[in-house]
Amino acid sequence: MLSTISGSIRGYFTDKEKEISIEGFFGLTDWDKEDFTLLDNKPIFKKAVKKLGPLGWYEMYAFEPAFALIGDAALTMDNLVKVDARVHMLLLRDLIDQPKIWSFNIEEDLKRIGTSLAEIAEKHRP
Secondary structure, X not given: OEEEOOOOOOOOOOHHHHHHHXXXXXXXXXXXXXXXXXXXXXXXXXXXXXXXXXXXXXXXXXXXXXHHHHHHHHOOHHHEEEEEHHHHHHHHHHHHOOOOXXXXXXXXXXXXXXXXXXXXXXXXOO
16 A cells, blocks of 8 residues: 655654743844845845735745746746635645655554554544
8 A cells, every 4th residue: 555654843852942942043143144136135024024924823924936846937926915824835845845755554553562553543533
């Protein structure tokens, strides 16, 4: 059986480790140098805020059509939009990332750990 394996880092880091990581990122980043530029090498963040307004929770500025689709032609202020970051990042991943597929026998693996697809389905049934 072929199947796609995906995962989450949820639970991988403790709350304290996440806090230290976030503090380090924001505390050590020189924000004057961290700005995306267009082909003319001029920063665009302030222009984006002026054109589209400030970002809300889960929002990001993005190019549509995506750079992953059309390359440098996407890098114009006319193509800049505000999007839901969660949805946009999933779409970009689908555009640029080849699916990672491994071949394995899930029934055998589940039997080895003492469960079955039916048991798992029953546990998660609403």
